[in-house]
Amino acid sequence: MRAGPSQDEIRRQNLGALLRYVHVHGATTRAELTSRLGLNRSTIGALTADLANAGLVSEGTPKETGRAGRPSLVVRPESARVYAYAYSIEVDRLRAARIGLGGELLDRRDLDRPPGLLVDEVVPLLAAAVTEMQQAVPAGSIRVGTGAAVCGMARRDDGLVRLSPHTGWSDESLAERLGGAELGAGGPVVTGSVADLSALAEHVRGVAAGCDNVIYLYGDAGIGAGIIAGGRRITGHGGHGGEVGHMVVNPGGRPCSCGSRGCWETEVGELALLRAAGRAGLSGQAAVLAVVDPAARGDASAQAAVRQVGDWLGFGVANLVNIFNPELVVFGGTMRDLYLAAAAQVRSRLNSNALAACREHVRLRTPALGDDGALLGAAELAFERLLADPLDVA
Amino acid sequence: MRAGPSQDEIRRQNLGALLRYVHVHGATTRAELTSRLGLNRSTIGALTADLANAGLVSEGTPKETGRAGRPSLVVRPESARVYAYAYSIEVDRLRAARIGLGGELLDRRDLDRPPGLLVDEVVPLLAAAVTEMQQAVPAGSIRVGTGAAVCGMARRDDGLVRLSPHTGWSDESLAERLGGAELGAGGPVVTGSVADLSALAEHVRGVAAGCDNVIYLYGDAGIGAGIIAGGRRITGHGGHGGEVGHMVVNPGGRPCSCGSRGCWETEVGELALLRAAGRAGLSGQAAVLAVVDPAARGDASAQAAVRQVGDWLGFGVANLVNIFNPELVVFGGTMRDLYLAAAAQVRSRLNSNALAACREHVRLRTPALGDDGALLGAAELAFERLLADPLDVA
Structure with missing residues (x-):
């Protein structure tokens, strides 16, 4: 109209x-x-x-x-002089980077994140990383803004972290905190989930470039998706779309932290894999690799765990393929490791559960940008304002 | 770009x-x-x-x-002089209408559809209805095009009916057949599924007007959805998005006609309701009403059937709400009757299975346009070309 x-x-x-x-x-x-x-x-x-x-x-x-x-x-x-800051706040690490126009990683800092670190404790660590990086910025550079990727549900319009069970956050105004104090000198802070921003980065300059219908499935302690349909990100009414991890796939399954039961992430998340492998109590990518690597070398019990969880992975992927008819499904975070170990189960379940018309052109892939997708996607979000109206921002 | x-x-x-x-x-x-x-x-x-x-x-x-x-x-x-033809090809009926610019229903013909009627038999019936309606068209009128809604998977770009188990069609080029012979005198024939086009109509001029994130769930023998995200219809890579009826919700459930097991439509479709009510073998809206009406009057066994199927309805709705974070879910076709009878179960299951952030603003509604949504949506699709470039078409 x-x-x-x-x-x-x-x-x-x-x-x-x-x-x-x-x-x-x-x-x-x-x-x-x-x-x-x-x-x-x-x-x-x-x-x-x-x-x-x-x-x-x-x-x-x-x-x-x-x-x-x-x-x-x-x-x-002008990649060396026009830049954004990007953060990625993940379950077990914090990352900050200075990223130039054109998606060039100019500088970065990676920090471990002790479990349970609160927002108020995270912000000063990121601030310190930025202060350090800022010292190397050439005079006359243009700082466009800041983007932050966060594991959990970050509302897209104002960066309220609504629910992040795996970080212990609830209703924390991350964008506001990051925007305050020393971090906010360069324009507004925009936020999104790690899954959402990784999808954005792969769509702009990764494995999903040129693809208009993409599901980027990201796993850490939980799982979520960044979804692109018709060339645009699905955000939902309140900015909370893409919570595929809480699609119930197994009504008789285990209780989930969300209060429901048999959610997809309780069947395929890293905890599910580690439980199936007899390693309940562990978590993180190293623990996941300690299952999938032996499976690749022929360890029978690790293989059984990978097969079981991989089957559920294919189960949920088939549901999403029926709903979205995508051309590409990308597996990132620990879902990458699981997918690589269980590709046969995933494909087999996809073939048996998804309609031929919905799945026939779909490709299953791993990210081209690896773990940097979240940072690059956060920067893309920050660059949006510049790209919409270049002379107003610069 | x-x-x-x-x-x-x-x-x-x-x-x-x-x-x-x-x-x-x-x-x-x-x-x-x-x-x-x-x-x-x-x-x-x-x-x-x-x-x-x-x-x-x-x-x-x-x-x-x-x-x-x-x-x-x-x-x-100029509603009386600028018009499109619209068809709706459903499991048990055929409808044709002449619809004026502005969405005015100028003329219509409704026909029963004997079970199993093939494409080649459907086309002449619709052609006859159009020939009849055409006689009343004022001289100097402008025929813009034709839209067709069809139950089953109609590929959006060329109207190939890929799979329509409930009509017995497979890979039938409906748009081409309709476009040929006497029906094609007024521009191209564009097609969509009944769910998809009902969603479009409700979005343009019905209960979903002004809503950017909408799921329109349509039930007949099967179920499907028309999905609007960010103000635009989700179509998918090959034009086959929205097949929510084949989302598996119950891995241990019944075999589905698609070859999978426990698909949503096997748990909530009219056959599921009729089976639960001890009326296996029946089908159609009258049979559905013969369960939900007694349930409303207090019949215990009908109520039990409605509760069981209504719970599964809420189950799938909760999954979709987590994935799309919509502001509105609309229940059309026989899903309207089931929803009205089982609203409490649906809402209860939604509350227990969907994340608060995803469901808190969602409204559950029935269509404002009733069954005419499919016809009005088919006409909207036909009007698209005119609205994109008015002087080229007129």
């Missing part, structure tokens, strides 16, 4: 489209920008000049192409 | 936005259009003139307002 844009909005859209193109694709010739954006050469020239004046891109001659004729100028994102 | 639109695209967008506004909201003053579309008065005047010249809208004075001053002209959709 929206009417067409004004001239001013068109200019903003064009600036944003050009900046987004080089942010995603890296250095690009003016000729390619002209054809990809469907704009004429003089418009591309004017937009590039505006973005260069604002310090967001630079222009230069390309590397030797070996072709005759005057080479088209190359437009590059 | 799309660059801003050209002047010509802007004009098309503006024409489409104005026409869509009166299509959805009915007669609207120029003053309101000016403020709602954010365009100035002279632009609104020029756009209205273009649309009126094309025969898509008319202008006139409003009804007496009692206010002083010259009244703003009212723009009306």
